[in-house]
Amino acid sequence: MKIVLAYSGGLDTSVALKWLQEKYKAKVITYTATIGHEINSKDIKEKAKKTGAYNVYVEDLIKEFANEFILPTLKAGALYEKKYPLATALSRPLIAKKLVDVARKENADAVAHGCSGKGNDQVRFELVFFSFAPDLKIIAPLREWELKSREEEIEYAKKHNISVSTTKKSPYSIDDNIWGTSIECGILEDPDQEPPEDAWTITNSIEKAPQKPEYIKIYFEEGTPKKLNGNKYELSSLIIELNEIGAKHGIGRIDMIEDRLVGIKSRELYEAPAAVILHKALGEIENLTLDRETIHFKEMISSKYAQLVYYGLWYSDLKEALDAFLNKIHQNTTGEVNLKLHKGNCVVVGRKSENSLYDMKMATYSPEDIFNHKSAKGFIELFGLSLKIKALKKLERQRKKKS
Numbered sequence: 145m146k147i148v149l150a151y152s153g154g155l156d157t158s159v160a161l162k163w164l165q166e167k168y169k170a171k172v173i174t175y176t177a178t179i180g181h182e183i184n185s186k187d188i189k190e191k192a193k194k195t196g197a198y199n200v201y202v203e204d205l206i207k208e209f210a211n212e213f214i215l216p217t218l219k220a221g222a223l224y225e226k227k228y229p230l231a232t233a234l235s236r237p238l239i240a241k242k243l244v245d246v247a248r249k250e251n252a253d254a255v256a257h258g259c260s261g262k263g264n265d266q267v268r269f270e271l272v273f274f275s276f277a278p279d280l281k282i283i284a285p286l287r288e289w290e291l292k293s294r295e296e297e298i299e300y301a302k303k304h305n306i307s308v309s310t311t312k313k314s315p316y317s318i319d320d321n322i323w324g325t326s327i328e329c330g331i332l333e334d335p336d337q338e339p340p341e342d343a344w345t346i347t348n349s350i351e352k353a354p355q356k357p358e359y360i361k362i363y364f365e366e367g368t369p370k371k372l373n374g375n376k377y378e379l380s381s382l383i384i385e386l387n388e389i390g391a392k393h394g395i396g397r398i399d400m401i402e403d404r405l406v407g408i409k410s411r412e413l414y415e416a417p418a419a420v421i422l423h424k425a426l427g428e429i430e431n432l433t434l435d436r437e438t439i440h441f442k443e444m445i446s447s448k449y450a451q452l453v454y455y456g457l458w459y460s461d462l463k464e465a466l467d468a469f470l471n472k473i474h475q476n477t478t479g480e481v482n483l484k485l486h487k488g489n490c491v492v493v494g495r496k497s498e499n500s501l502y503d504m505k506m507a508t509y510s511p512e513d514i515f516n517h518k519s520a521k522g523f524i525e526l527f528g529l530s531l532k533i534k535a536l537k538k539l540e541r542q543r544k545k546k547s
């Protein structure tokens with residue numbers, strides 16, 4: 145039997161690598177994707193080989209992740225439950241799809257992941273497996289094995305000579321990529337406790353953020369961020385740069401109670417400076433270039449899109465159809481936004497677009513005003529006619545009763 149395992153090199157997947165070989169007497173092939181965090185591909189390969197991997201894949205997917213996954217989600221304005229920019233949720237379908245590709249190449253019988261039985265990630269992996277490889281067996285060691293705690297996993301690792309990181313393990317469970325860091329567990333499980341400063345991994349606290357504000361400019365072309373402070377960037381590099389600037393100013397810390405797919409509420413911390421800044425900035429161009437009805441309609445699309453991503457329905461017909469809608473409406477979202485970053489705040493202070501629908505002569509209260517004030521009377525008359533008729537009828541009835 146041949147199994148392809150999504151492998152991060154952490155404790156869970158290292159133990160899983162060994163466990164799969166023992167339990168299924170299988171050849172296990174590992175697959176690791178780079179989508180943000182520094183991964184030393186040589187180290188990962190060595191580590192996997194040492195733990196008995198039959199073959200080892202490490203791939204840099206950072207550009208594909210930015211262009212094919214982050215960008216559509218940004219264009220959708222998708223924030224799950226109005227807050228979570230979906231960093232972890234977005235990465236799973238990409239990794240799962242690549243896992244399937246490797247499974248085909250290697251003629252494997254099964255795919256495996258290191259997700260636990262109560263999270264969203266297992267769903268995200270397996271829906272992609274269902275969609276692209278319904279014939280492959282899916283193995284989730286963490287749902288199957290008898291190891292009940294981290295300590296038991298470490299014990300297993302020691303027994304099998306699996307090298308586990310010797311540095312003191314953070315008390316939190318962390319997943320990160322360039323679109324954001326997800327932090328959970330430990331003291332954070334008490335939703336009424338302020339997160340300790342050490343829970344945050346990249347952002348400065350408000351106290352430590354610089355006293356002086358910083359202004360930045362972001363230029364978008366048809367909904368795609370193209371320039372930062374006038375300099376052209378490839379999307380993934382722009383996000384990395386923006387993460388650094390935002391993190392310095394304490395921007396992008398999110399603390400929320402979130403509804404998981406499996407039915408439980410959980411307390412989650414996210415750090416996503418670039419995501420917070422870009423969502424805000426793009427929305428600002430949309431406010432200039434989209435007409436009122438499209439803006440209001442898009443609000444509904446945003447929340448639906450976020451649900452689809454969160455639920456792991458990335459490769460679904462509805463998501464594809466929504467992308468077509470979004471690409472259409474973004475044909476005009478070209479322009480530049482000026483933002484002021486200061487002590488955890490990201491404030492839009494200016495915006496302009498060649499496709500702007502804003503008309504100063506219409507909007508102004510100065511003598512240059514060309515708006516036809518007189519036509520407003522007739523407009524309100526008809527807009528409110530049904531209200532007026534209803535009230536008149538009521539009045540009539542009351543008068544009849546009295547007489």
Ligand code: ARG
Nearest residue numbers: 232233264317318319326412
């Ligand atoms: N709650 C978030 C989500 O469902 C983050 C999950 C973090 N995953 C992890 N393996 N630590 O997208």
